[in-house]
Amino acid sequence: MSSLLHFLRSTVFTKIVMATSGLLIIGFLVGHLLGNLLMFAGPEKINGYALGLKNLGPLLWVVRIAMITAFGLHVWSSIELALRNRAARPIAYDTKKSLKSTLASRTMLVSGMAILFFVIYHLLHYTFGIIQPNTYYAGGYRMESTGEIVHHVYNMVVAGFQNPFIALSYMIALAFMSSHVSHAMSSAFQTLGITNPNISKFTSKLGPALAAIFLIGYLSIPIGVMIGVIKKAPPQEHVLE
Amino acid sequence: MKLSLKVWRQKNKEAEGQFKDYALSDISPDMSFLEMLDVLNEQLLAKGEDPVAFDHDCREGICGSCSMMINGKPHGPESMTTTCQLHMRKFKDGDNVVIEPWRASPFPVIRDLVVDRSAFDRIIQAGGFISVNTGNAQDGNTLPIPKPDADSAMDAAACIGCGACVAACKNASAMLFTAAKVSHLGYLPQGQPERQRRVLKMVEQMDGEGFGNCTNTNDCEAACPKGISVKNITRLNKDFLKATIFG
Ligand code: HEM
Ligand code: FES
Numbered sequence: 001m002s003s004l005l006h007f008l009r010s011t012v013f014t015k016i017v018m019a020t021s022g023l024l025i026i027g028f029l030v031g032h033l034l035g036n037l038l039m040f041a042g043p044e045k046i047n048g049y050a051l052g053l054k055n056l057g058p059l060l061w062v063v064r065i066a067m068i069t070a071f072g073l074h075v076w077s078s079i080e081l082a083l084r085n086r087a088a089r090p091i092a093y094d095t096k097k098s099l100k101s102t103l104a105s106r107t108m109l110v111s112g113m114a115i116l117f118f119v120i121y122h123l124l125h126y127t128f129g130i131i132q133p134n135t136y137y138a139g140g141y142r143m144e145s146t147g148e149i150v151h152h153v154y155n156m157v158v159a160g161f162q163n164p165f166i167a168l169s170y171m172i173a174l175a176f177m178s179s180h181v182s183h184a185m186s187s188a189f190q191t192l193g194i195t196n197p198n199i200s201k202f203t204s205k206l207g208p209a210l211a212a213i214f215l216i217g218y219l220s221i222p223i224g225v226m227i228g229v230i231k232k233a234p235p236q237e238h239v240l241e
Numbered sequence: 242m243k244l245s246l247k248v249w250r251q252k253n254k255e256a257e258g259q260f261k262d263y264a265l266s267d268i269s270p271d272m273s274f275l276e277m278l279d280v281l282n283e284q285l286l287a288k289g290e291d292p293v294a295f296d297h298d299c300r301e302g303i304c305g306s307c308s309m310m311i312n313g314k315p316h317g318p319e320s321m322t323t324t325c326q327l328h329m330r331k332f333k334d335g336d337n338v339v340i341e342p343w344r345a346s347p348f349p350v351i352r353d354l355v356v357d358r359s360a361f362d363r364i365i366q367a368g369g370f371i372s373v374n375t376g377n378a379q380d381g382n383t384l385p386i387p388k389p390d391a392d393s394a395m396d397a398a399a400c401i402g403c404g405a406c407v408a409a410c411k412n413a414s415a416m417l418f419t420a421a422k423v424s425h426l427g428y429l430p431q432g433q434p435e436r437q438r439r440v441l442k443m444v445e446q447m448d449g450e451g452f453g454n455c456t457n458t459n460d461c462e463a464a465c466p467k468g469i470s471v472k473n474i475t476r477l478n479k480d481f482l483k484a485t486i487f488g
Contacts, residue, residue: 009448088452089453
């Protein structure tokens with residue numbers, strides 16, 4: 001019991017909270033990317049996928065609460081540790097060189113705060129429809145398969161990214177997110193004490209690889225809209241515009 | 242060689258310090274960095290000024306005293322080298338050299354370039370030992386130790402406690418030091434009985450001293466004059482988790 005208390009009060013524990021919550025968010029990002037890529041498959045597919053998510057009911061809320069908790073813990077631990085770090089070096093060096101650390105690893109707090117800012121903006125935009133209400137409520141979509149009228153996620157996203165300022169803001173946020181992820185993977189494995197040489201052999205490459213996949217994958221959607229590969233769906237007859 | 246030095250001067254713990262500039266000439270490239278500072282101090286003494294205080298003892302890279310930040314790098318530009326073993330031929334004629342003490346709140350500056358590194362001693366006291374009964378040492382060969390483990394233990398034991406890891410870390414974290422001290426006993430059979438208690442106690446002390454925490458940037462590994470690997474940090478984290486769950 002006493003060792004458990006030691007554990008909970010230590011910075012090593014706070015780091016473990018940061019690493020596990022971060023990995024959970026990365027897991028979500030993989031799923032989110034696969035879902036989003038359905039934009040390339042047309043309105044029927046992505047709108048049907050969005051409907052499917054909505055119909056998960058309580059399960060959707062389990063995932064949402066898990067994500068909110070992970071995000072909350074991640075931000076809490078980052079603030080907790082950043083404050084300690086600041087206190088540990090009250091007087092800065094006159095001259096300080098970085099040795100083998102990467103820029104991404106030195107700017108985790110900055111990229112993290114940019115992500116936090118973006119996530120709020122992103123939710124206000126595509127989840128709550130507050131940023132661009134005109135595109136959010138731009139009429140429903142009638143499913144070809146069932147005839148059901150559903151939220152037109154496809155057209156909402158296309159209309160969103162046809163605004164170059166919105167598209168640019170997403171691209172900048174993606175750059176910060178990739179930078180964060182590129183250091184996060186190897187860092188999390190080190191924090192979680194994965195010493196198995198067969199695994200640690202490739203953990204240093206895992207972060208940059210995943211960062212590149214996220215960057216290319218997520219970027220492909222706003223770029224697809226901007227170069228016209230993803231176009232607005234034609235209006236349907238039975239839907240009130 | 243001619244050099245322009247910018248050196249941190251501070252009378253004592255409480256005093257406010259500031260940088261002072263000194264010009265040196267006739268420095269031999271064969272001198273060590275500390276010998277160059279000796280030359281500076283003799284000139285200062287001749288002028289009736291206070292010499293620059295700096296720590297040193299062995300001058301052969303094993304005691305870990307000669308800590309100072311040289312042009313933004315702990316122990317200067319040469320990797321795997323302590324300040325006492327750094328030669329002036331690594332600098333160019335006319336170079337500007339900035340010399341500062343380690344900067345970390347658990348390492349208060351006592352005077353000029355000298356910091357108090359007792360925080361490291363207290364981390365060792367918290368668990369960096371093995372308890373054995375006194376008496377005759379047993380025959381070495383009665384305790385077989387796999388060669389890779391013995392090697393890893395020796396690598397970790399190469400830590401001289403100089404504090405370069407803390408100095409280089411952007412968070413002033415002492416994880417590499419603590420991890421080396423946890424590992425060099427943890428790899429060996431003699432270290433097993435107290436292994437769990439050791440890691441918990443040493444981490445608790447490390448936190449209590451006010452060091453920052455590790456964000457795995459690995460600058461410490463590059464700064465270490467003995468090349469201690471960050472693998473020891475991963476091992477510490479693993480031992481720590483295990484000690485909590487099973488200890
Ligand atoms: C897309 C969302 C995010 C993901 C996938 C993510 C993932 C991660 C992971 C896996 C780590 C490594 C944990 C470790 O070092 O052991 C990490 C570290 C960190 N994160 Fe995040 N994070 C995200 C958002 C944020 C946010 C919103 C903040 C706070 C404002 C933040 C701040 C930090 C900081 C300061 C670190 C510590 C730096 C380090 O340990 O190297 N992150 N993140
Ligand atoms: S004086 Fe002993 S290591 Fe430099």
